[in-house]
Amino acid sequence: MGRKILLEHINVPGINTFDVYRQKGGYRALEKALKTMSSDDIVEEVKKSGLRGRGGAGFPTGMKWSFLAKPEGKARYLVCNADESEPGTFKDRYLMTYIPHLLVEGMIVSSFALGANTSYIYVRGEMMPQIRILEKAIAEAKAAGFLGKNILGSGFDHEVYVQPGGGAYICGEETALIESLEGKRGNPRIKPPFPAISGLYNCPTVVNNVETIAAVVPIVNDGGDEYAKIGIGRSTGTKLISASGNLNKPGVYEIELGVTVEDFIYSDEYCGGIANGKRLKAVVAGGSSVPILPANLILKLANGENRLMTYESLSDGGFATGTMLGSGGFVAFDEDQCIVRNTWNFSRFYHHESCGQCSPCREGTGWMEKVLHRLEYGHGKLSDIDLLVDVSKKIEGNTICPLGDAAAWPVASAIRHFRDEFEWHVTNPKEAMERNYGLAGYADPLPKPEEVM
Amino acid sequence: MSEKVKVSIDGITIEVEPGTSILNAARIIGGDIVPPAMCYYSKLEGSGGKCRTCLVKVSKGSEKDPRPMPKLVASCRTAVMDGMEVQNITSPEVKEARKGVVEMLLINHPLDCPVCDQAGECHLQDLGYEHGSEATRYEFERRTFDRIDIGDKIQLHMTRCILCYRCVYVADQLTEKREHGILGRGDASEISTYIEKAIENDFSGNVIDVCPVGALTDKTFRFKQRVWFTKPVEAHRDCPTCTGKVSLWYKGEDVIRVTARKDVYGEVEDFICNTCRFEKKNTNDWIIDGPRQISNRSVISSNHYEQLAPPPVVRKNLALQAANKEEFERATKH
Structure with a gap:
């Protein structure tokens, strides 16, 4: 069994209430931090732990915290990004629903480390129940004296506020989130200046994912070195994976980074294999925006080794044969799923969610969606496939925020790995409407790399 | 701090004040190496970064940190650093990206130049001509909107809009009350006023001047004349609200349009008030300063x-x- 750190007590009845959470050792990190540690100590522990941002980009959290500007006389803010809306990712919602005090404790400890007296949890607007749960948890923490003025006699004042989101995927981008939190239209800002210098209300701000902030609690409890022992290389600690798709046991799993992908899909501890005895065709490993990989490439690296669930191993081979861990939205597709339809569906999402601020994304996402729709419904042309690759290239990297990249990658990777299936949709439009392409050679063992003389 | 920084754009080195954007540094040099800009407007704070036509490649970050920047950057919003090396027209990557952006800007543009009042002084026409391809690969229906009257003097034709946000910044920064903004998102977003309300402000007419395309047009000039058949002269009057420095556009003896004086990048010298723009259309309202210099590359200069x-x-x-x-x-x- 892999170690559980965040979800250790998830099955304890009533863990969502303050009393039970406290009984199980909750708010220990808060007491330890406020009574025995300085804010720099905590930042140092987080640096030692090697914790990387769990929202998708995987940027080292300790380093992000140390970039925070600390000008005199200016407030600093911690903002928790709970605007989880990536298709395939639902780990933050799970965490907030069942163990909200972990997030609240993490918020207070992290704010203490950053010297922020006010922090915000920006929750996706659709998650109304979770907003209520968090508000209740905050009220309970406040009643117990863990929030408010002079917490535990340390002289540290802190308030946490919950803000319902504006109802757009783009508000999960950190600068758009800040704009939205300020009450404006959620358009991403142009960087620089980065939020660490000028963020919320033009003050230095750190924006972290729910899971990142929650992971600060065990790091403070057990020390950064202890946390860094879990995992492999630069991928330390545990990660919540939201497994969905054609799996026997979909759900949220906490894994130690370094589990093999094969184990994660097939072992009974995790997903328990593909549902209905079918075969695996493809996997989206980190939420809809990361490149999709066929079964043979997701299980093995190009050199024949097993692929692991780590930041490095999943991105091994770059975009030619790799993908990304992203936010941990693990979607498995069985042999009866149509990749063209899925790509169209993702593309439709990005078209709908583009904010419309910069031209390549505004116009390009809609264009790609229309072309993919045409391919899926049997009116495509062979030239459309190259057109899609070209349009995705013109969007990628040319936009203000990463949404353009996120829209381009799934399309580019689907065509890179499943070109046969796209071509089959063009050459056999009638058949494509009636049946799926099937598994074809997508699970075949990888060809052995040629020996270089 | 006022020490000048050295930046090289396409191999041409220039010294500029620290904090200058790459685009403005290029404009000081001038000529072909100036990246095109559809949304940046130096007089409007916060504008720029949206249209992505001014993308350039930074092949050397600065003297201190010579690493190149990983992505193409928007030159209008990136400040120069000492020792920075920028590639614009010398980089095939930039040219390719720009071609892509121009294509994207045009896929939903109606291309109704023959009936558009902006034709001849339209920045999108110039951009398409200079940086685009001759044909589009877009085969779907283009998005259309109904025309909206913003008051009795300005017409908004969203179909032609490229969402540069310039008019939104004008509404924000020149007028006291914000009455005009973006509705919707993605490719369904549109510039509008809330429930088609008229913009009541002395300076609202400037949205026409800042619009790079024919989306916001002067209703008093609408369909009167093609710009290349009109003669622009510089004139001024003693105006209590604005500086009164304008360009008058003559057809024969009649002033048929009044605009602010624009430079070669389409940026106005001074914003002018609605009285000057819409109501003073007699020669005897004005003191003529002389003919307006028009680039001999502009269609307006013909004849x-x-x-x-x-x-x-x-x-x-x-x-x-x-x-x-x-x-x-x-x-x-x-």
């Missing part, structure tokens, strides 16, 4: 101020000179 010099092929060939004698004499008389 006017620049004498139609005979093409070199005529000048060198005596037989052709004889054949065109009458015309040649008229052209070279002055």
Whole structure:
């Protein structure tokens, strides 16, 4: 069994209430931090732990915290990004629903480390129940004296506020989130200046994912070195994976980074294999925006080794044969799923969610969606496939925020790995409407790399 | 802090004040190396970064940190650093990306230039001509909107809009009350006023001048004349609200349009008030300063101020000179 750190007590009845959470050792990190540690100590522990941002980009959290500007006389803010809306990712919602005090404790400890007296949890607007749960948890923490003025006699004042989101995927981008939190239209800002210098209300701000902030609690409890022992290389600690798709046991799993992908899909501890005895065709490993990989490439690296669930191993081979861990939205597709339809569906999402601020994304996402729709419904042309690759290239990297990249990658990777299936949709439009392409050679063992003389 | 920083753009080195954007540094140099800009407007704070036509490649970050920037950057919003090396037209990557952006900007543009009042002074026309491809690969229906009247003097034709946000910044920064903004998102977003409300403000007419395309047009000039048949002159008047420095656009004896004075990048010298723009259309309202300099590359210059010099092929060939004698004499008389 892999170690559980965040979800250790998830099955304890009533863990969502303050009393039970406290009984199980909750708010220990808060007491330890406020009574025995300085804010720099905590930042140092987080640096030692090697914790990387769990929202998708995987940027080292300790380093992000140390970039925070600390000008005199200016407030600093911690903002928790709970605007989880990536298709395939639902780990933050799970965490907030069942163990909200972990997030609240993490918020207070992290704010203490950053010297922020006010922090915000920006929750996706659709998650109304979770907003209520968090508000209740905050009220309970406040009643117990863990929030408010002079917490535990340390002289540290802190308030946490919950803000319902504006109802757009783009508000999960950190600068758009800040704009939205300020009450404006959620358009991403142009960087620089980065939020660490000028963020919320033009003050230095750190924006972290729910899971990142929650992971600060065990790091403070057990020390950064202890946390860094879990995992492999630069991928330390545990990660919540939201497994969905054609799996026997979909759900949220906490894994130690370094589990093999094969184990994660097939072992009974995790997903328990593909549902209905079918075969695996493809996997989206980190939420809809990361490149999709066929079964043979997701299980093995190009050199024949097993692929692991780590930041490095999943991105091994770059975009030619790799993908990304992203936010941990693990979607498995069985042999009866149509990749063209899925790509169209993702593309439709990005078209709908583009904010419309910069031209390549505004116009390009809609264009790609229309072309993919045409391919899926049997009116495509062979030239459309190259057109899609070209349009995705013109969007990628040319936009203000990463949404353009996120829209381009799934399309580019689907065509890179499943070109046969796209071509089959063009050459056999009638058949494509009636049946799926099937598994074809997508699970075949990888060809052995040629020996270089 | 006022020490100048050195930046090289396409191999041309220049010293500028720290904090200058790459685009403005390039504009100081001038010529072909200036990246095109559809959304940046130096007089509007916070504008720029949206259209992505001004993308450039930074091949050397600065003297201190010589690493190149990983992605193409928007030159209008990136400040120069000492020792920075920028590639614009010398980088095939930039040209390719720009071509892509122009194509994206045009896929939903109606291309109704023959009936558009902006034709001849439209930045999208210039951009498409200079940086685009000759044909589009877009085969779907283009998005359309209904025309909206913003008050009795301004018409908004969203179909032509490229969402540069300039008019939104004008509404934000020049007028006291914000009455005009973006509704919707993605490719369904549109510039509008809340429930088609008129913009009541002395300076609202400036949204027409900042619009790079024909989305916001002057209703008093609408369908009156093609710009290249009009003659622009510089004029001023003693105006209590604005500086009163304008360009008058004549057709024959009549002033048919008043605009602010724009520079070669389409940026106005001073914003003007609605009284000057819409109501003073008699020559005796104005003091004429002189003819307006128009670049001889602009279509507006045809027929006017620049004498139609005979093409070199005529000048060198005596037989052709004889054949065109009458015309040649008229052209070279002055």
